[in-house]
Amino acid sequence: MDERAFYNESPTTKPATLNCPFCRSAETYDLRWLVRKKKDRIPQGGDERDRAKFQKWQSYMVLLDDKVACKNLRCRKRFDISGVKTTAYI
Numbered sequence: 874m875d876e877r878a879f880y881n882e883s884p885t886t887k888p889a890t891l892n893c894p895f896c897r898s899a900e901t902y903d904l905r906w907l908v909r910k911k912k913d914r915i916p917q918g919g920d921e922r923d924r925a926k927f928q929k930w931q932s933y934m935v936l937l938d939d940k941v942a943c944k945n946l947r948c949r950k951r952f953d954i955s956g957v958k959t960t961a962y963i
Contacts, residue, residue, distance in 0.1 A: 874923045878916050879930060880909040884937075889957055891941065896948040904957065905937040932963040 886903040893900070910932045915924055936959040940951045 874916070874919055876930075879912055879927055880932075881912060883908050883910075885934075889954075891954065891956070893943040893945065893948060893950070894952055895950045896943060896945050898943070898945045898948070900944040902941045902944070904941075904954070906934045906961075907937055908932075908934050908963070910963070934961045934963060935959065 885906050885908050887906055888901050889904050890899055890901050892898070911927075911930060915927045919927070936954070936957065938954060940953055942951050943949055
């Protein structure tokens with residue numbers, strides 16, 4: 874079975890304070906996340922291996938953005954997001 878069969882997916886945004894490495898200004902950016910919540914029960918058609926996987930897995934979030942544009946009007950450069958984990962367990 875595919876891993877996506879065990880989860881309900883929904884997009885969300887969360888604020889994060891990031892520092893631009895070029896102009897050194899700190900701003901709050903809305904980062905896009907994909908929330909994968911584990912379903913209540915295993916989908917039909919699963920065998921024993923799928924049941925074992927389903928018991929171990931838990932809900933988590935995956936960061937979709939890897940770069941953001943600086944909000945400073947004089948800078949406006951794109952920079953990599955650092956200091957934010959790309960996966961967070963719920």
